[in-house]
Amino acid sequence: MGSTTGHTISIIAQGTTIHGNLEAAGHILVEGAVEGVSNIKGMLTVAATGVINGDVQADVVVVEGHVKGNITAHERLELHETAVIDGDVLATSLIIRSGAVINGASRMRPPQKVHNLPHPDRIIGGALRRLAASA
Numbered sequence: 001m002g003s004t005t006g007h008t009i010s011i012i013a014q015g016t017t018i019h020g021n022l023e024a025a026g027h028i029l030v031e032g033a034v035e036g037v038s039n040i041k042g043m044l045t046v047a048a049t050g051v052i053n054g055d056v057q058a059d060v061v062v063v064e065g066h067v068k069g070n071i072t073a074h075e076r077l078e079l080h081e082t083a084v085i086d087g088d089v090l091a092t093s094l095i096i097r098s099g100a101v102i103n104g105a106s107r108m109r110p111p112q113k114v115h116n117l118p119h120p121d122r123i124i125g126g127a128l129r130r131l132a133a134s135a
């Protein structure tokens with residue numbers, strides 16, 4: 001486990017299989033396999049070597065590997081070139097790169113405010129203002 005900008009990162013390493021439901025908060029990186037439902041308060045990344053056999057629900061879902069189940073992304077679903085989804089997807093924002101495969105239906109829904117995170121421009125702008133004030 002590690003941390004970046006205050007968010008926890010948990011890794012399910014390649015060669016590791018979890019049998020059962022996965023509930024977590026922060027950023028979960030799946031390089032191995034999960035056999036069960038995944039409910040993440042935060043971000044779920046399925047690496048190119050990763051496989052999830054079960055429904056997925058998270059704020060942000062990034063898939064490079066294989067998901068055999070329905071995906072609900074409350075904020076954003078991003079499918080990379082190597083992604084294969086065998087199930088339906090529901091997302092507020094959907095990014096599909098050329099080569100990604102969805103074997104199911106896709107539906108969009110209106111944006112919902114899940115996190116009260118500042119916009120990146122506000123963070124950078126605030127840092128620049130503090131830097132200028134200290135000079």
